[in-house]
Amino acid sequence: MASSDAAAGTATAGDPGAGRxxxxxxxxxxxxxxxxxxxxxxxxxxAVVNTFINFNAGLTDFAKADMxxxxxxxxxxxxxxxxxxxxxxxxxxxxxxEYVYLSRIVSPVVGSMAGLGIxxxxxxxxxxNAHFAAQFTPFMLSGLGSAFxxxxxxxxxxxxxxxxxxxxxxxIVMLIVAALSLFSxxxxxxxxxxxxxxxxxxxxxxxxxxxxxxxxxxxxVLGKYxxxxxxxxxxxxxxxxxxxxxxxxxxxxxxxxxxxVLNYNGVLYSYYVGGELRRPGRTYLIASAVSIGxxxxxxxxxWAILRARAGLTFMQAQANLSVINPTxxxxxxxxxxVAGGLGYGMILSPDPITKILFATAVPFAEIAVNLAxxxxxxxxxxxxxxxxxxxxxxxxxxxxxxxxNVAIGIVVVVGIGFCFLTSLVALGNIVALQSLFFALILxxxxxxxxxxxxxxxxxxxxxxxxxSARTGFLRKIxxxxxxxxxxxxxxxxxxxxxxxxxxxFSWESILTLVIVLGAGPVIYVIARSVRRQRDSLxxxxxxxxxxxx
Amino acid sequence: xxxxxxxxxxxxxxxxxxxxxxxGSDVCFRKFLAAAKVYEADxxxxxxxxxxxxxxxxxxxxxxxxxxxxxxxxxxxPTEGWAQLAADINRRGFYATQLHSGELxxxxxxxxxxxxxxxxxxxxxAERWCQLAAERLDPAVRCIITPGNDDPVDADPVxxxxxxxxxxxxxxxxxxxxxxxxLGVVPYTPWHTERECSEEDLAKEISSLVDxxxxxxxxxxxxHCPPYGTGLDDAPELDATLKPVIRGGRPSIVPVGSHAVxxxxxxxxxxxxxxxxxxxxxxxxxxxxxxxxxxxxxxxSGVLRGAVVDIAEDGTCLDFLLTTG
Numbered sequence: 090m091a092s093s094d095a096a097a098g099t100a101t102a103g104d105p106g107a108g109r110x111x112x113x114x115x116x117x118x119x120x121x122x123x124x125x126x127x128x129x130x131x132x133x134x135x136a137v138v139n140t141f142i143n144f145n146a147g148l149t150d151f152a153k154a155d156m157x158x159x160x161x162x163x164x165x166x167x168x169x170x171x172x173x174x175x176x177x178x179x180x181x182x183x184x185x186x187e188y189v190y191l192s193r194i195v196s197p198v199v200g201s202m203a204g205l206g207i208x209x210x211x212x213x214x215x216x217x218n219a220h221f222a223a224q225f226t227p228f229m230l231s232g233l234g235s236a237f238x239x240x241x242x243x244x245x246x247x248x249x250x251x252x253x254x255x256x257x258x259x260x261i262v263m264l265i266v267a268a269l270s271l272f273s274x275x276x277x278x279x280x281x282x283x284x285x286x287x288x289x290x291x292x293x294x295x296x297x298x299x300x301x302x303x304x305x306x307x308x309x310v311l312g313k314y315x316x317x318x319x320x321x322x323x324x325x326x327x328x329x330x331x332x333x334x335x336x337x338x339x340x341x342x343x344x345x346x347x348x349x350v351l352n353y354n355g356v357l358y359s360y361y362v363g364g365e366l367r368r369p370g371r372t373y374l375i376a377s378a379v380s381i382g383x384x385x386x387x388x389x390x391x392w393a394i395l396r397a398r399a400g401l402t403f404m405q406a407q408a409n410l411s412v413i414n415p416t417x418x419x420x421x422x423x424x425x426x427v428a429g430g431l432g433y434g435m436i437l438s439p440d441p442i443t444k445i446l447f448a449t450a451v452p453f454a455e456i457a458v459n460l461a462x463x464x465x466x467x468x469x470x471x472x473x474x475x476x477x478x479x480x481x482x483x484x485x486x487x488x489x490x491x492x493x494n495v496a497i498g499i500v501v502v503v504g505i506g507f508c509f510l511t512s513l514v515a516l517g518n519i520v521a522l523q524s525l526f527f528a529l530i531l532x533x534x535x536x537x538x539x540x541x542x543x544x545x546x547x548x549x550x551x552x553x554x555x556x557s558a559r560t561g562f563l564r565k566i567x568x569x570x571x572x573x574x575x576x577x578x579x580x581x582x583x584x585x586x587x588x589x590x591x592x593x594f595s596w597e598s599i600l601t602l603v604i605v606l607g608a609g610p611v612i613y614v615i616a617r618s619v620r621r622q623r624d625s626l627x628x629x630x631x632x633x634x635x636x637x638x
Numbered sequence: 639x640x641x642x643x644x645x646x647x648x649x650x651x652x653x654x655x656x657x658x659x660x661x662g663s664d665v666c667f668r669k670f671l672a673a674a675k676v677y678e679a680d681x682x683x684x685x686x687x688x689x690x691x692x693x694x695x696x697x698x699x700x701x702x703x704x705x706x707x708x709x710x711x712x713x714x715x716p717t718e719g720w721a722q723l724a725a726d727i728n729r730r731g732f733y734a735t736q737l738h739s740g741e742l743x744x745x746x747x748x749x750x751x752x753x754x755x756x757x758x759x760x761x762x763x764a765e766r767w768c769q770l771a772a773e774r775l776d777p778a779v780r781c782i783i784t785p786g787n788d789d790p791v792d793a794d795p796v797x798x799x800x801x802x803x804x805x806x807x808x809x810x811x812x813x814x815x816x817x818x819x820x821l822g823v824v825p826y827t828p829w830h831t832e833r834e835c836s837e838e839d840l841a842k843e844i845s846s847l848v849d850x851x852x853x854x855x856x857x858x859x860x861x862h863c864p865p866y867g868t869g870l871d872d873a874p875e876l877d878a879t880l881k882p883v884i885r886g887g888r889p890s891i892v893p894v895g896s897h898a899v900x901x902x903x904x905x906x907x908x909x910x911x912x913x914x915x916x917x918x919x920x921x922x923x924x925x926x927x928x929x930x931x932x933x934x935x936x937x938x939s940g941v942l943r944g945a946v947v948d949i950a951e952d953g954t955c956l957d958f959l960l961t962t963g
Contacts, residue, residue, distance in 0.1 A: 110707065111693040111745075111752055181939075193962075197687065368709065471921065475960050481922055486869035493869070550729075621645075626948065628955045635669035635676055635942055635963030 116458070127376030132383065134355030136458045138288050138450045140388050141429040142221065143352045143394075147345040148408035150590040153338035154345055155401065162342075163349035165383045166576045170531060171357055171377045173538035173573035174567045178360045179370040180541055180548040186360060187530055188472060190537040194545050197629055198610045203533055204473055205609030210526050211466040212500050215459050216259065216507030217523075219266070222455035223258035223512075228425040228432070232448025236441035256512030260505050262452070264345040266459040271492055277460060282487040284457035291450035292387065294443050295434040299394045302437050307398050314436040315422035321403060323421045331413045335402045347583045347591060351527055356380050395430050395505045398437075404429070467496035476631050478609075478616050499523025521593045522602045525584050529606075532577035539570030648950040651815045655679035655961075657944035658862070658914030659786065661936035662690020662760070663731040667767055668963055669942040674779045677946050682779060684821045685914045686786025686862040687935075688767075689760045689793065692732040693752075696723065697740050698954070704736065729940050733759040733863060757792040764796040772802040780804060782811070785822040786862040786914060787833040808843075810851055811858055816953045817857040817910070819847045824863040824915060825896050833862075841898035848906055856953030857908055864895040864913035865903050868923040870932035871895025872926075873916050903928050909955040910947055922958065929955050 147154045177190050188207065192200020227246030234243025249258065269280055302310075312318040329334075351429065357377050411418040411426035424432050428451070435447040471493065474484040487494040542549060542563035549566065551559040584591040592598060617628040655673045655813075662667040667688075672683050696706040704723060705714045708730075714725050720736070727734040735755065737745070745752050773779045774858040782804045797805035805818050806812065810819045823833045825840060835843070840851025844861070851857040867949035874882040875890040894916065903911050903925045913932045920943060933945040942963050948956040 111695065111756075112691060113878055183943075477959060483925070484869070484921060486867070486923055527680070591930065620957070626946065626959050630677055630946065631959050631961050635672045 112126075124372055124375050124379075127372050128379050131356050131359050131376055131380035132285075134358035134461060135353065135380075135384065136288070136355075136454045137292055137384075137387065138454045139221075139458075140352055140391070140425065141431050142451075143348045144392070144404075145427050145429045146409050146590075148350050148405055149412050150587075151341040151344055152334040153336045154341045155337040156342075156345070157389065158170065158339070158342035158387065159345040159349040160389050160392065162346045163353055164381050165355045166346075166350055166380070166531075166580065167356055167381055169569070169576055170534060171374065171381070173535055173568045174357055174360050174377075175370050175374050176541060176549070176569065177534065177538050178373050179550060180545070184614050187533045187537065189597050191533055193548070194537050194540050197631075198429050200615055201478060201613040202606050202607035203472075203478070203530070203609070204469060205478070205612060206605045207530065208466055208469045208473065209605050209608065210523065211462055212503050212521065213507050215266070215462050215466070215500065215504040216511055218447045218455045219259040219262035219461070219504070219508055220255065220458050220511050222333060222452040223255045224427070225451040225455075227559070229448045229452055230264060231423070231425070232435050232444050234240055235435070236444035236448070252512050256509050259512060262456065262459070263501060263505050263508055264457060266394075266463060266498060269456075269460060270463050270497050270501075271487075271494070277464070279455050281460050284453045284460075288450055288454045288457065291431075291446040292391070294446055295430060295439075296391055296394060296436045296445060297438075298437050299398050299430075300390075302398065304398055304400065307433065307437060310436045311424070314424060317421055320422050321620065324410060324418070325402055325406045327344050327414070327417050327421060328410045331410055331417070333406050333409040333413070335405055337401070344587055344590075347528065347580050347587075349525065350531070350580050351524060353381070356384060360608060381446035381612065391430060395433065410564070420638065430579075451614065463497065466500050468542045470496045470499065473501050477620065477626075477628055480613050522594075522598045524591045525581065526602065526605065528577060528580045528584055532574060533583060535570055535573030535575075535577045537570070539567055541570060542566045564611070648952070648954065648956055649723050650948045650956055651951040652681065652813060652949040653677070653679045653685055653699045654681045654813070654912075654947045654949065655944055656683045656685060656860075656912050656931065656947060657933060657942055658685035658912075659687040659732045659937060660942070661788070661918055661935070661937045662686065662733065662763060663937040663940060664725070664728045665940040666731075666937050666942045668770070670944075671771060671781075672773045673942070673944060673961075673963070674775060676963070679946065680779065682775070682781045682783075683860065683912065684783045685820075685860055685912055686784055687788045687914060688764075688783060688785070689789045690728075690731050690733050690763070691788070692730070693756060693759060694732045694734050694942045695733050695745070696727075697742065698736055698738055706734070706948065709923060727788055731937050735759065736781075748843075756837075757790050758788055761792050761796050768797065768800040768803050775802070777866050778963070780813075782806065782820075784820040784860060784862075787822060787824040787827065787831045789822065790832055794859040808847065810847065810857065813858075813949075814951065815856070815951055817851050817852065818860050819844075819854050820860040821847060822862045824899070828876055837896065837898045840896060841843055841901065844898060844902045851949075857906070859899075859906075859908050859958070860900075860910040861896075861899050861904065861911065863899050863931050864919065865900035865911070865925060865930055866895035866897045867893045867900070868895065868911055868925065869893075870919050870921050870923055870930055871916050872919045877925060883946055900925065903930065909949070910958075912945070912947070920960065922960065929958060931958060931960075933960055 099274060115574050140320055143154060147156060147159065152600070181189055181193055188200050188204035230249070232239060232247035248254070302385050308321040311620050312320045319321065345600045359373050359376050362454070385589075404519050418426070424436065428435075431447045431450060435444055438444045438447060470479060471484045473479040474481055483496050483499065484493060546563055549563060551562055554562060613628070620626050622630055640866065655677050657670050657673070670682060670684060673679060673699065685898065694706055694708070697702050699705055699714075702717050703714050704717060704720055705712060706712070706723060708726060713723065724734040733920060734755075743919045745755065757955045775781055779803060784805065785807050794807065795943065797803055806818070806820050810817050810822060821843060822844070823835050823843060825837050826834050848857060871893045872891045873894045875892045877883050906926050909927070910928065911928055911930045913930065914935065917935040918930065921930055921932055923930045931945045931947065936943050944961045944963070946961060948958070950956045
């Protein structure tokens with residue numbers, strides 16, 4: 090609005106039109122993010138190629154699995170949640186997400202529960218992402234070997250399957266992420282950008298490769314790749330012989346919805362930079378809607394083309410046979426079943442460049458996501474340090490790189506610890522409820538939106554509305570928050586009622602969840618009482634609502 | 639027995655509530671005044687950029703109703719709704735001014751007239767705020783306001799002449815256990831605002847200001863610009879058209895603070911330095927022994943961000959807390 094070449098301190102008029110705003114030439118006016126930037130943030134927070142991992146998990150864990158309904162239903166859940174977060178964002182337009190919403194609308198204790206819980210779980214997610222990348226190393230080497238016609242490279246992957254190898258590979262991934270994070274934020278952002286570009290290019294190339302080949306082509310190349318002309322039919326027959334049930338069932342599709350809800354996780358993340366968005370509610374809403382739309386089209390499209398080229402029966406047989414009877418599967422083909430569509434693309438791909446793209450897509454995607462998660466996690470630690478729940482030194486900025494070295498160090502060290510535990514110890518029971526935690530975060534957002542008009546109607550901007558319209562508007566927010574809460578509860582219900590898939594309830598897993606959720610409030614209560622006794626400063630003051638009158 | 643090994647507990651001699659960059663928001667200023675009671679502060683300190691950024695023309699229709707645009711939506715209210723409409727506009731940190739359509743057209747074609755209108759609105763608001771401070775504050779609480787780079791000099795005489803509000807711009811004032819040096823000037827910005835200078839000139843100004851503090855007296859700093867590269871000065875990188883540079887789907891963030899302020903903090907090592915200017919870089923950092931604070935700003939949503947800082951009798955910093963209210 091303001092003209093950039095205006096003289097010092099002068100004022101300029103906005104666009105012509107009755108009653109439009111006049112803007113004074115002051116610093117900071119253009120520090121506002123528009124819709125394109127917000128879309129970028131949303132899409133960058135979702136690991137697009139991870140959908141193949143979730144497709145494979147759905148096919149493996151549920152009989153008669155199909156992805157159309159889960160992909161669309163999960164998108165609808167996020168669409169409803171999108172409206173709930175829009176109202177939260179308009180009421181509390183600043184960074185911090187659920188930690189800030191809950192502490193302002195519900196109570197500082199509940200906010201601290203979300204804050205520390207997110208920091209701990211995100212650190213664990215860093216290690217699981219590194220673990221994913223490590224598990225994909227054999228597939229990557231196999232792809233690179235195929236691209237460079239090198240059996241040495243292809244076979245190297247066979248020596249990297251032990252738990253110890255996976256643990257060390259995970260640590261290497263974490264160290265790569267840590268080293269990259271020590272660059273300035275500007276350089277890190279560039280690295281993330283190019284890794285995401287690679288990921289999207291791989292995805293588009295995959296769609297292209299699948300589109301330009303027929304089902305018969307796929308059957309033929311699978312036979313050639315496997316040195317087994319009848320590999321396609323042998324996998325289906327093997328699946329049938331091992332009890333795999335083919336076809337589709339609504340119950341399975343419904344049960345897979347939580348996988349896909351997790352698949353879209355991150356698509357609303359532009360609310361984390363709410364304080365920098367121009368017209369926060371509107372910008373966030375459009376950016377999120379566009380991002381959800383893009384992902385639905387891409388993922389439903391790729392699923393449709395995978396069904397057409399490989400066939401649902403084959404995908405169900407392959408995913409399950411490799412788990413139920415890996416020896417039988419290994420005798421037919423060496424194609425990684427976990428890679429799913431990427432694997433199909435790799436064997437169909439006619440040139441080394443696309444082979445390299447498909448082979449490296451997942452490791453690069455995990456590094457990009459880890460870089461982004463590390464930034465988010467350190468931001469959450471920052472917020473806790475500023476609120477005096479953690480030592481201030483946690484938020485110390487390095488003089489040379491202007492990066493939060495202490496926070497990065499804490500996250501990386503804990504993350505490396507998790508890497509070893511994930512690979513070498515039966516950590517499954519302890520972290521079994523990780524998916525439940527993410528659903529609980531969504532639930533927290535829904536509850537915060539539901540309680541917003543009930544507990545803190547003063548935060549809702551109803552200026553220019555007559556009383557009746559104001560009441561209706563507040564009621565609408567409560568309904569949207571309530572709907573998000575119900576949908577999040579449905580996701581929680583599905584997670585809880587399928588413990589074999591989404592995480593068993595054992596004393597270890599429940600205790601871990603209780604510790605993760607309870608650590609924040611306990612630290613808050615202790616820090617508050619210690620500080621009150623020692624320095625007469627009450628931490629609750631940090632979240633007081635000041636009366637303007 | 640154990641007690642004898644413990645350091646004697648220092649007593650709080652001064653509590654400062656510091657807020658900054660309220661940019662014309664009446665709601666934030668009212669909250670700022672209320673903070674004295676809520677946080678039990680001895681000194682309220684508003685650290686610059688008190689002036690609003692926008693002005694919303696409210697058209698007087700022939701039928702007596704008032705029409706304005708709020709967040710892209712046209713709002714029409716009867717004449718008696720003026721106070722509420724003005725309050726709604728001011729909640730966003732904008733000034734509301736009633737105009738006829740002819741006056742509006744005239745204003746559009748005359749940047750000089752628009753500039754004068756802005757300056758008079760800012761000065762008028764300064765008068766209202768001084769009056770409000772006199773009405774609402776306990777006489778024992780000191781209210782100090784210092785300017786920032788976005789504040790036109792026209793408001794200075796208003797604050798300087800007021801008896802309730804103190805305006806130690808570019809000077810050192812006594813706060814009891816410590817003295818406080820205040821400076822609203824910042825290094826050159828892309829917007830060419832009123833109080834800007836080169837890093838060299840800023841360094842000279844800081845030196846002459848801090849060197850004027852009597853020897854042995856502890857002095858805290860109230861400099862609008864944060865020190866360079868501390869995380870208190872991270873702002874989006876801008877291109878030639880003042881648009882944020884997007885890298886990797888995110889705004890590219892770069893440090894934009896002052897090297898002169900950083901050098902001064904390292905040289906003089908005050909117990910506390912208070913800053914603003916960069917709204918999105920709320921935080922606390924240590925430079926040597928100095929606690930550097932930027933409480934950030936969220937004025938457009940009517941939220942007052944601040945910092946409570948406790949000072950001991952010997953002038954050391956006891957504790958701090960960032961607040962959001």
